[in-house]
Amino acid sequence: QQPVQSPQAVILREGEDAVINCSSSKALYSVHWYRQKHGEAPVFLMILLKGGEQKGHEKISASFNEKKQQSSLYLTASQLSYSGTYFCGTAIQGAQKLVFGQGTRLTINP
């Protein structure tokens, strides 16, 4: 069963903040975040592991709430280059495969 991402789409002005959520009905071991720009391959952003710390990547960070099986991606002071579709991918303990959410389309306007 796919994790559920919210919102499905968001439009921001440059400099605004965004939060993208990913919820699963399964007990998760890891959550991956990827960004895909139009016409390009998805690119890895970060991974959060069960029992691990919140991760950060420039102005993009993420958290993993193990009790709720939820992860959130935080984009602060968004830049035009942040536009794209964001996917979370989840894995259960021992699994070698990911199950991806349906994606969140982020549009940053000047």
Added chain:
Amino acid sequence: DVKVTQSSRYLVKRTGEKVFLECVQDMDHENMFWYRQDPGLGLRLIYFSYDVKMKEKGDIPEGYSVSREKKERFSLILESASTNQTSMYLCASNFGQGRNEQYFGPGTRLTVT
């Protein structure tokens, strides 16, 4: 530099044709994956392989088969293409276990008419 390549960016085939999509990675990764990407549905796993000649079904394997004869190459086969298989197909690879990032190829846009 890490690289996953796919044989075609765009492909047009007729209903009933046998279709081969090829993926090659140069990172000596154990795992390779085939996904299908459709608007609003995200990335759905078709098949994956964790070793040469080893494969496992993903979430939507019906109508597809795969082949992995060499570690670096993973092929997706549509035995008899149908119009509902029109989609973007993405290949990915990584080292073992779900904790490791996946590297994606550029994708093949397949249209079945």
